[in-house]
Amino acid sequence: MARILAVANQKGGVGKTTTVINLAASLAAAEKKVLAIDLDPQGNLTSGLGRRSRDPRPSAYDLLSGERTVAEARLATDLASLHLVPSDRNLIGAEIELVTADEREYRLRTALATAAAEYDYVLIDCPPSLGLLTLNALVAADAVLVPLQCEYFALEGVTELLSTLRRVQSAFNARLDIAGVLLTMVDLRMTLTQQVISEVRSHFPGRVFGAHIPRSVRLGEAPSFGKPIILYDIKSKGAEAYLALAREILENDAQG
Amino acid sequence: MARILAVANQKGGVGKTTTVINLAASLAAAEKKVLAIDLDPQGNLTSGLGRRSRDPRPSAYDLLSGERTVAEARLATDLASLHLVPSDRNLIGAEIELVTADEREYRLRTALATAAAEYDYVLIDCPPSLGLLTLNALVAADAVLVPLQCEYFALEGVTELLSTLRRVQSAFNARLDIAGVLLTMVDLRMTLTQQVISEVRSHFPGRVFGAHIPRSVRLGEAPSFGKPIILYDIKSKGAEAYLALAREILENDAQG
Ligand SMILES: Nc1ncnc2c1ncn2[C@@H]1O[C@H](COP(=O)(O)OP(=O)(O)OP(=O)(O)O)[C@@H](O)[C@H]1O
Ligand SMILES: Nc1ncnc2c1ncn2[C@@H]1O[C@H](COP(=O)(O)OP(=O)(O)OP(=O)(O)O)[C@@H](O)[C@H]1O
Numbered sequence: 001m002a003r004i005l006a007v008a009n010q011k012g013g014v015g016k017t018t019t020v021i022n023l024a025a026s027l028a029a030a031e032k033k034v035l036a037i038d039l040d041p042q043g044n045l046t047s048g049l050g051r052r053s054r055d056p057r058p059s060a061y062d063l064l065s066g067e068r069t070v071a072e073a074r075l076a077t078d079l080a081s082l083h084l085v086p087s088d089r090n091l092i093g094a095e096i097e098l099v100t101a102d103e104r105e106y107r108l109r110t111a112l113a114t115a116a117a118e119y120d121y122v123l124i125d126c127p128p129s130l131g132l133l134t135l136n137a138l139v140a141a142d143a144v145l146v147p148l149q150c151e152y153f154a155l156e157g158v159t160e161l162l163s164t165l166r167r168v169q170s171a172f173n174a175r176l177d178i179a180g181v182l183l184t185m186v187d188l189r190m191t192l193t194q195q196v197i198s199e200v201r202s203h204f205p206g207r208v209f210g211a212h213i214p215r216s217v218r219l220g221e222a223p224s225f226g227k228p229i230i231l232y233d234i235k236s237k238g239a240e241a242y243l244a245l246a247r248e249i250l251e252n253d254a255q256g
Numbered sequence: 257m258a259r260i261l262a263v264a265n266q267k268g269g270v271g272k273t274t275t276v277i278n279l280a281a282s283l284a285a286a287e288k289k290v291l292a293i294d295l296d297p298q299g300n301l302t303s304g305l306g307r308r309s310r311d312p313r314p315s316a317y318d319l320l321s322g323e324r325t326v327a328e329a330r331l332a333t334d335l336a337s338l339h340l341v342p343s344d345r346n347l348i349g350a351e352i353e354l355v356t357a358d359e360r361e362y363r364l365r366t367a368l369a370t371a372a373a374e375y376d377y378v379l380i381d382c383p384p385s386l387g388l389l390t391l392n393a394l395v396a397a398d399a400v401l402v403p404l405q406c407e408y409f410a411l412e413g414v415t416e417l418l419s420t421l422r423r424v425q426s427a428f429n430a431r432l433d434i435a436g437v438l439l440t441m442v443d444l445r446m447t448l449t450q451q452v453i454s455e456v457r458s459h460f461p462g463r464v465f466g467a468h469i470p471r472s473v474r475l476g477e478a479p480s481f482g483k484p485i486i487l488y489d490i491k492s493k494g495a496e497a498y499l500a501l502a503r504e505i506l507e508n509d510a511q512g
């Protein structure tokens with residue numbers, strides 16, 4: 001049965017999409033069957049895996065509306081054991097359309113109910129907000145992975161995210177856990193980075209991944225080639241960091 | 257009569273809030289009367305100006321609901337001629353509440369109709385989405401300032417933003433113009449940055465501000481002290497850049 005991870009943080013630009021692309025690819029490289037779902041209307045996960053297209057095709061929007069199954073919407077990627085459910089411009093309207101829909105928080109969970117069994121991991125990329133798209137991801141997930149940029153504004157938003165998680169746990173999804181906080185764009189030479197890291201560790205004792213992601217030019221370049229970092233530059237610091245994160249998650253899950 | 261600028265880009269983490277804080281402060285330093293409005297539930301503009309608070313008080317949410325006027329909601333800041341309408345956690349629910357409200361796109365425009373006359377500039381900080389909060393800002397605005405991080409994903413989102421602006425112009429606000437595209441977190445040593453800059457200039461001929469904002473550690477530090485860069489470190493590259501931007505905007509507006 002798949003482990004379903006929502007990668008979420010309402011603060012923008014903290015590395016959510018970069019984490020889904022590269023964690024999914026690293027898990028696939030470790031022979032795990034992985035499904036990545038692009039729930040962000042921006043579609044950066046879809047283009048970061050080289051599958052951007054203007055042609056109409058089934059998408060994550062159709063999973064939410066119930067028109068399509070995962071099997072009908074998924075695409076192959078450059079990695080054999082990584083599938084993608086792409087984004088779609090219609091997702092922009094989905095937040096408004098879902099407001100008055102039945103079971104509006106459970107749509108994604110229902111769509112994944114049978115499909116997830118074919119995968120070891122399902123990773124969901126969320127938009128930078130706490131609206132109905134992110135809510136669908138949190139209700140469908142077993143756990144949430146929180147990428148956190150080591151900056152002041154990013155730290156401020158964490159309390160809001162935590163109180164949302166608690167609300168989701170009590171109202172919709174009692175099993176929702178925190179998989180961990182992932183420190184991203186880390187530059188240990190900066191005092192601000194060190195200050196934020198020590199704040200985060202005291203806020204989340206035992207919940208911060210050992211692996212952290214350094215700021216790396218190659219990570220910023222890879223998406224323009226539509227490739228995850230392990231296919232763009234396997235020797236880079238970014239590739240090492242995401243491979244280490246994948247190993248750590250696999251070890252944590254093996255211990256259960 | 258005030259010039260109303262919406263600072264918007266649905267891509268997260270591109271420097272929207274940093275631009276509103278520091279452009280507002282730089283215009284205030286040039287003796288302009290400025291009102292900054294925090295339309296983002298994250299409240300980073302409010303805390304970046306040192307006015308974060310958990311106590312209930314009038315906010316931007318009350319402007320949208322019509323319960324309060326600008327005069328009732330505005331706060332003084334460390335700069336005499338800069339006022340702030342703060343954010344509020346209730347803004348999270350506003351996107352959903354506005355869906356079924358009357359005149360849902362015009363709420364902010366109505367709230368600003370009389371108050372704007374007291375100011376030379378009104379700057380609106382938008383959340384990283386194209387929902388009803390950003391829509392309210394675009395309908396209220398004379399022009400939109402688009403901060404653009406020089407990265408691949410940020411460039412991808414610009415076409416989506418432009419098509420939204422055209423839709424807003426034809427459906428709600430014919431006067432909406434583009435004040436300009438502001439290049440942020442610029443590091444001219446990086447090839448990716450140079451590639452993005454030349455793409456942007458060809459996409460937006462004549463619309464990219466001459467002033468650009470370099471990546472600067474001090475800009476990242478200033479918010480943790482609740483101060484704009486001109487009060488935190490006037491000699492820094494970040495302060496120089498935002499003062500240059502303010503001068504350029506004042507010159508553009510003087511020519512009309
Ligand atoms: N470790 C890193 N080093 C350097 N650049 C990075 C790193 N991680 C991400 N980036 C770049 O920073 C930008 C923001 O990252 P990304 O788009 O993944 O964040 P996000 O949280 O998904 O943003 P949004 O909130 O808009 O969805 C992107 O341009 C990305 O290429
Ligand atoms: N020129 C710069 N140099 C260095 N750091 C910067 C610069 N501009 C902004 N930052 C930092 O980068 C992060 C993102 O900037 P900011 O929060 O202003 O973006 P935003 O577009 O408002 O994000 P969101 O989409 O979440 O609202 C912040 O931590 C900010 O302090």
Ligand SMILES: [Mg+2]
Binds near residue numbers: 017044126
């Ligand atoms: Mg993203």
Ligand SMILES: [Mg+2]
Binds near residue numbers: 273296300382383
């Ligand atoms: Mg912001």
